[in-house]
Amino acid sequence: MKGIGKLIWRFVKLFLILFIAITVFWVILYRFVNPPITWLMITRGFERKADGKEWKIDKQWRDFDDIADGMKRAAVAAEDQTFLENHGFDFHAIEKAIEKNSKSRKLIGGSTISQQTAKNVFLWPGRSWVRKGFEAYFTLLIEVFWSKRRIMEVYLNVIEMGDGIYGVQAAAQNYFHKDAFDLTRAQCAAIVSIFPSPLKWSPTNPSDYVRHRQYLIMKNMRRLGPLDF
Missing domain, CATH: 1.20.5 (Single alpha-helices involved in coiled-coils or other helix-helix interfaces)
Structure with a gap:
């Protein structure tokens, strides 16, 4: 033995x-x-085929300096206001998420932009404690080996922004028919406002709730100090 x-x-x-x-x-x-594809993109592609739609992965990479500054500011304002100061984890948000999870069967995350990037790039879609563990591991790795500038660049290029739409350039062209560099602050806030549910919400045909989210994001954008990437 x-x-x-x-x-x-x-x-x-x-x-x-x-x-x-x-x-x-x-x-x-x-x-x-640059990450060529993610598990979420592949999964969504098969889901579209199952629904009788064409395979669609609309993505076009844009380097950090070719993305409107308003897009970076909107992402920080909406998703992770301590992004440049934290080391991948917002422990206050995590405590709040744990408290909510104790009262609900649905797993709710307190994810930073770094955590979301780790999840989007390296892991499969879905919610489970196992995946959250791997998410924490990859978050630590990208915080060690990547800069905050690189994390934001990858984040804004791979995140789902609509049905078959991934990254800010594809979103800018599909919704506003312009380049990601030319987006106004209001348009950036409109795109970011749909991040929690990009398959149900639209930045160009927003519900009252999404419009209110856009308003709050723009308000927070004005409150943010300089973003030194």
Whole structure:
């Protein structure tokens, strides 16, 4: 039995070493190479086919400096106002999420922009404690190996912004028929206002609730100090 136990422990150690080596390499690679596709994009593509629609993954990469400053400010204002100061986690938001989760069967996240980026780029869609654990692990890695500038760049290029629409450039063209660099602050806030539910909400045909979200985001954008990326 001791021999079997040692063998199992060797396999566990080997697995952990390989897992850490592969994931660290993957994260470092994406510091320099733009992620070509994500699990969510693939999943949504198959969901569209199942609904009788055409396969659609509309995405066009835009470098950080080619994205309107208002888009970065709107994302911070709406999603993570401590983005430039935190180290990937907003513990106050996490405490509030834990409190809500204790009263509900639905898993509610307190995710920062770094956590959302880790989830979108490296993990599968869905909500579970297992995935949240992997999300925390990849968040730590991107905080160590990427800059905040790179995290924001990747975030705004891969996030879902509509049915088959991913990233700010595709959103700018589909909704406002312009380049991501030319978006106004109001248009940036309108796009960000649909982030929680991009398949149900529209920045160009907003419900009263979405319009109110846009108003609050613009209000928070004005309150933010300089964003030093």
